[in-house]
Amino acid sequence: MILEVDGLQIHYGTAGGTVRAVDGASFAVPEGRIVGLVGESGCGKTTAVRAIMGVLAENGRRAGGRVVFKGKPIDETNTRPLLWRDIAYVPQSAMSSLDPVYTVGAQIVEVLTKRGRHGKTAARARAAELFDLVGLSENRLRDYPHQFSGGMRQRAAIAMALALEPSLLLADEPVTALDVIVQRQILDTLRALQQRLKLSMVLVTHDISVVAYLCDEVVVMYAGQVIESGPVREVLGRPRHPYTMGLRNAFPDLMSDALELVPIAGSPPDLADPPPGCRFTPRCPFALAACSTRPAAIGSDRAGAGNAHVSACLRDGEADHLRTFALDPVTWQRSSAYATS
Amino acid sequence: MVDAPETGVIAAPRRGRGQSILPVLRRMAAMPLKDPFAFAGLTIYVLFALVALLADQLAPVDPLEILFTKAGKVAANLGPSGEFPLGTTNLGRDIYAQLVHGTRSALAVGLSAAIIVATVGTVVGLVAGYFGGTTDAVLMRIADMALSLPFLPFVIVLTGFLGADTSNIVLAVALLLWPNSARVIRSQVLSLRERAYVEAARVTGASHARILFVHIAPNILPLSFVYAAIAIGWAIITEASVNFLGFGDPTSVSWGMMLQDAFTSQALSRGQYAWFVPPGICIILVVVAGFFISRGYEEVFMPRLRGR
C-alpha cells in the first residue's frame, strides 16, 4: 500500500458549530492502482484528499486518525516537502491552478527549477517532454492558459503534476467540467500515463461511470464516512451497501435496458449534528432498529495485491438478497420505518 | 405524500410586493453596528447634524454681526474668553458662532451633492449597463468627458460663470463626481444582467422597468450609498477650497470662508490658532467620517475586500 488512511477525522469550525466533514474514514491505495473516491457533494471526499496533502482550509483541522505514505506517517507538518515530488495534485479546474499572466511553459519550468533541481535548459527540455507525454504539441508551451481549450488546460495541469515524477497522483474531479468526448480523451490519457509511469492514483469524483471506466478500486463515501470499498467490478457490479445500490439505480446508463431512474429519497444528514448509528439509516429502505444505534463499521481485507470488497452495512450478510429488492423501484419509494424525517 | 390542508393556503399571509428594497435598507441601517469605523463615522455625522439643527440655540449670536466691547470699541482679534469661546475675527465677529453655523452649510453642501451624485450615477449606471449598445456608448463617453475635466479649476470656472452661490458649487461637484459611481454601477449591472434570475424575470414577461428596479437595483443600492458617502466628503472639501481661494460667496458662513478670512487677516502670524484650527478639524472630521462609512459599506457588501 502506497497510501493508508486510517480513521481520519477532519473538523471544520463554523458559525453553526463543528462540522465533522470526515468522520473516521479509512481506505488504502495499493501501489500502481487507480482508486476512485466517490460520493455526492459534501460527503467529505475532497476534504479527505486535501487532508492527505496537508492543505486544509483555515478553519479545518485534523481531529484524529493517521495518514501513512510509503510506511511513514504524514501530517501538515511534513507533507510540504513531499508535494510535487512524491504526491502531486490535479485540480478540477485547471484554470485555477494556472497563472493567467505567465505562459504555460514558464509555469512548468518554474515547478521544475524551484521545486525540483533542474537547470533552466534541462527544465525546458523536460517541459517539452511532458507536453508530449500528455498529448500536447510542444510549441504550445509558449501559449498562455487562456489560449488553451478546457481539455488542453487539463492536459497541461496533468503535465505539470507529473513534472517531478511523483509516485502518487491525487486528482479532484479532473474531467467533471469537460465535454464527454474530451473527457474520454483525458481519461484515456490518464490510464496510459498511469500504466507507463507505474503511477498510483486517487481519483475524486461524483461520477460512478468515470470510476467504472478508469479505476481499479473504488471507495464509496457517505456523510463523512467510508461505507463500501473494494475492486470496481465487485463494488459497482455487486454492491453490498444499500447506498451504493441506490446510487447505481439513480445513475443514468446509456446501455442499460431499464428506462427509469430511481432517486434516493431524503437528503444527507447535517454533519454538524449527525444521527447516531449508520448515517444512511433515515434514507435506507432496509434499515433495522439496530441501524440507528450501532455506528457503521467497515473492516479491511486484502485480496492479492489490492483490497477486498468490504461494506459497513449491518446487514452485509444479506447483501445478495437485498440487492434483488434494491433493483425494484418500489423498494425506494417507501422510506425506512426508522426514518427520522 | 399528504397535501397541505387548504386552510394553510388561505392563511398564508399576503407576502407581497415592494419588499426587495426594504431588507437591503434594513441591512444597510444595521451595518454601522458591525463595523467600528462606520460606527465612528456615523457618530460624527449625528453629532454634526445635531449641531446644525441646534445652531441657533448653541450660538445665539449672529455669526456676521460686528460686536463691540463694553468699552464701545470693535471687538476685533480677541483671544478666547468666557464671552467669545474661540475669540473674534479681525472684523469683530464671533468665531464660535461662525464655526457652529458653518456646520449647516457644510452639511447642506455635502448631503445635496451626495444625493445628486448617487441618484444620477445610479440611474445612468443602471440604464447604460442594462440596455447596452448605443445608449451605453453615449452615456459612457459623456462620463469620460466629465472625468477628464480638472476638478478644482472646473469648479472655479463654473462658479465664476454661474455666480459664487453655494448651490452652484454643489452643482459643479455633482457634475464631476457622478461618472465615478455610474461607471462602477454599470459594470456591476453588466454582470447582474447575465444572472439566471434576471433572465427568469424576462421569460416570465417582466418589463424592463421591473427588471431594472425590482431585480437589479436592490443589488447595487449599497454601491450607490458608498459613492454618496464619498461625495459628501468631496463636496465639503471642494466648497472649503473654493471659499478659501476666495472664489466663494463672501456673505456665506462656512468653514472654508473662515479659513479664508483667517488667512487674509494674517491670523497665523498673530498666533490666533483658535480661529483657523477648529474649522480645519471640523472639515477633516466630516470628510473622514464619510470615508469611514463608505469603507464600512464596502466591507459589508463586498466581503471579498475584507482583510485586504
Place this chain on the structure above:
Amino acid sequence: MAALVSVRDVVKHFPVSRSLGEVVRRARPVVRALDGVSFEVGAGDAVAIVGESGCGKTTLGRLMLKLVEPTTGSISFDGAALGGLKGPALREFRRQAQLVFQNPFDALNPRFTIYRAVAEPLVNAGIAEAEHADRIAAAFRRVHLPDLDRYLDKYPHQLSGGQLQRVVLARALVLAPRFLVADEPVSMLDVSVRAGILALMREVRDAMGLTAIYISHDLALVRYLCDRTLVMYLGTIVEDGPTEEIVRRPRHPYSRALVAAVPVPDPDQSRQPLPIKGNVPDAREPPSGCRFRDRCPHAFARCADEPPPLRAIADGHRVACHLEIA
C-alpha cells in the same frame, strides 16, 4: 399533429471583439453559433437537443423563447412568427413559453422569498392578487412540495439544490404554459436527487400535456426524458431521430463518437475506442463543407466542398452526412 414550434433556416451570429488588424481590414469576425438550423416540434412532443459546449444548443433554446433574435431565419410558435411579436401578443407568448434553468442556485433572486419568486410570473402576467395563493399552491403540489408553509417564507439559500429546482419548476408551471425549455435541468444536482427531478419533469409533462425541449450534453440522461433527439455539432444539426435509435445505432459519425464517449456506470460493459481525434474547431472559422469533416474518420473530397443536407433516412430520422449510412 401540427407543429407547435417550427424553426426555419435559423442562423445566429454573435459579433466578437475585433483585433486591431481586423479593425483596419474592416473585418467583422463573428461566432457562428447557429448556421442554418431547421426542425419542427409537434404539440405534446419532448425533444432533446444534445451536443458539446459551443455547439449552439443553448443559443437555440434562447431563440425559441425569444430571448435573443436570429440573425436570419425565422421561428414560429403556434403559427405566429416570434420575430413580429409585440405588446399583448408577446405577453401572451411569455405566458405560454417557460424556461427551467441549469443552476437552481442562480435562477432565483437571492433577495426574494420563495413566495415572491413563484408569484413573479403571476405579477408580470397581471393576474389578480387574490388568485395568487391558490395558483402557487397548485404549482407546488405539482412539483411535490405540498408542505407550502415550510417553504414560502424562506430565501433560496435556505433550501437544498433539489428543493430549489422544484421551486424553479413550480415558477415555470405557475402560469400553466404550453411550452417548456429546460437547459441542463439536473446537471448541477447530486446523483441521488437528479433521478427524482427527471421523473418529476416527465410526470409534469404528461399531466399538463406540455411540449418540451431538453437541452443537455448528456446523451445518457436524455434517454430517460425524450423520445426524439437532435444531435448538434458546431451550429448545425447532424442527426435528428428517435433517441433509442441514436443511442443504439447512431448513423452520423459524430453521433457515433458521442455514444462511444459517454461513460457508463457498469464496469463489465466493454467500451469501444473513441473513433475520432482532435478538438472542436474554432466557431469563428469553421471548416468548409461539412463542419465535422476534419475530425471524421470517413471524410472524403465531397465533404470539404459542400455541406451535407439533413436528409431523411427513415420515417422521423434525418442525418446530415454524405456517406450512405442507411
